[in-house]
Amino acid sequence: MAHLIVTLPGDGIGPEIMPPTLELLRRLGDFEFEEHLFGGASIDAHGTALTDETLAACRRSDAVLLAAVGGPKWDTTDPHKPRPEQGLLGLRRGLGLYANLRPVKPLPALYDASPLRRERIEGTDLLVVRELTGGIYFGEKTRTETSASDLCSYTSEEIERIARTAFEAARSKVSSVDKANVLETSRLWRQVVSELHAREFPQIELEHVLVDNAAMQLVASPRHFDTILTENMFGDILSDEAAMITGSIGMLPSASLGSDGPGMFEPVHGSAPDIAGQGVANPLAMFLSAAMLLRHGLSLASEATAVESAVERALDAGLRTPDLGGGDGTERAAKAVLENL
Numbered sequence: 317m318a319h320l321i322v323t324l325p326g327d328g329i330g331p332e333i334m335p336p337t338l339e340l341l342r343r344l345g346d347f348e349f350e351e352h353l354f355g356g357a358s359i360d361a362h363g364t365a366l367t368d369e370t371l372a373a374c375r376r377s378d379a380v381l382l383a384a385v386g387g388p389k390w391d392t393t394d395p396h397k398p399r400p401e402q403g404l405l406g407l408r409r410g411l412g413l414y415a416n417l418r419p420v421k422p423l424p425a426l427y428d429a430s431p432l433r434r435e436r437i438e439g440t441d442l443l444v445v446r447e448l449t450g451g452i453y454f455g456e457k458t459r460t461e462t463s464a465s466d467l468c469s470y471t472s473e474e475i476e477r478i479a480r481t482a483f484e485a486a487r488s489k490v491s492s493v494d495k496a497n498v499l500e501t502s503r504l505w506r507q508v509v510s511e512l513h514a515r516e517f518p519q520i521e522l523e524h525v526l527v528d529n530a531a532m533q534l535v536a537s538p539r540h541f542d543t544i545l546t547e548n549m550f551g552d553i554l555s556d557e558a559a560m561i562t563g564s565i566g567m568l569p570s571a572s573l574g575s576d577g578p579g580m581f582e583p584v585h586g587s588a589p590d591i592a593g594q595g596v597a598n599p600l601a602m603f604l605s606a607a608m609l610l611r612h613g614l615s616l617a618s619e620a621t622a623v624e625s626a627v628e629r630a631l632d633a634g635l636r637t638p639d640l641g642g643g644d645g646t647e648r649a650a651k652a653v654l655e656n657l
């Protein structure tokens with residue numbers, strides 16, 4: 317039977333990078349695609365970023381492929397108005413996707429496309445393991461005329477399961493990133509990670525790094541890192557920073573996984589409203605997210621490798637979208653990858 321993939325193009329450049337990704341997937345197997353409105357597009361049609369129907373469709377699927385949501389049309393400081401991003405958070409929570417994997421491995425063809433010097437980034441191969449359904453993103457929010465608050469809370473169970481993901485993914489070292497010199501949640505984080513390490517993963521090296529120092533180390537010596545384990549918001553910020561090691565935020569894919577049920581696969585970047593509608597968005601992070609869907613979502617490892625190799629060969633042959641310093645548009649980029657598949 318065909319694998320059922322729910323596709324959520326979303327907003328901005330989302331609807332530009334989704335169609336070539338589906339074309340790529342069609343070349344690789346028998347997939348059934350079921351598209352749903354999501355984010356701002358769903359707010360416009362239904363008044364909410366994530367309808368019950370869309371959530372139910374995602375639950376029924378074998379995997380979810382998301383492009384991006386958000387944009388100035390729905391930006392508001394009014395807490396009572398719906399926001400596209402609520403759809404994304406609702407889906408992550410609704411599907412129990414607590415583990416977000418963001419691999420950062422610059423391709424040799426792009427060593428000189430990064431704003432960081434080649435000798436700094438050469439050989440970097442790290443994984444950001446970001447906790448995705450807890451922390452300050454999901455705590456209670458308050459707002460009055462003159463004050464506001466966002467609660468950051470974690471349980472030891474939430475910390476232990478994401479830490480286990482990181483230890484299992486690590487080759488030799490886990491760098492657990494926190495702010496234990498200030499935050500109580502970070503002190504619990506550090507304790508739970510250390511205990512799990514001693515109990516189940518003594519063969520893996522563990523270091524604790526404060527998040528401000530980690531942000532610096534990431535650009536000063538990215539090869540230092542194997543697996544970065546961190547909480548929701550730190551992981552959000554550090555992964556955008558880490559994206560520049562690969563040349564562009566337009567290169568970084570991600571997988572969001574739970575303990576059972578379908579995973580969700582999406583590029584790390586957003587809807588890029590500043591370039592939407594121009595046909596110049598880099599589709600490679602989206603293609604590489606489709607590769608993660610094949611590998612982690614459908615256990616189609618060789619098909620995943622085929623996509624990754626095609627991306628690499630297209631870049632070797634000179635493909636460069638504007639974010640990488642070139643002049644190729646989305647369509648040209650998609651064609652170049654398909655030719656190398």
Ligand code: NAD
Pocket residue numbers: 329383384385386387388401404565566582583584585586587588589590591596597598599601639
């Ligand atoms: P962004 O990632 O959308 O864009 C940041 C910068 O990177 C922009 O200059 C943009 O043009 C560029 N960029 C991003 N993706 C690119 C691509 N594929 N090719 C070429 N250039 C690319 O971040 P932002 O501008 O801060 O956010 C815009 C909107 O996207 C916001 O509403 C935000 O909430 C949302 N967002 C959504 C997701 C998601 O859906 N997963 C992720 C991040 C941000």
Ligand code: IPM
Pocket residue numbers: 386401404405552584586
């Ligand atoms: C990401 C995005 C989201 C996040 C936003 C759009 C809610 O920035 O996936 O990195 O902060 O998790």
Ligand code: MN
Pocket residue numbers: 552553556584
């Ligand atoms: Mn982000």
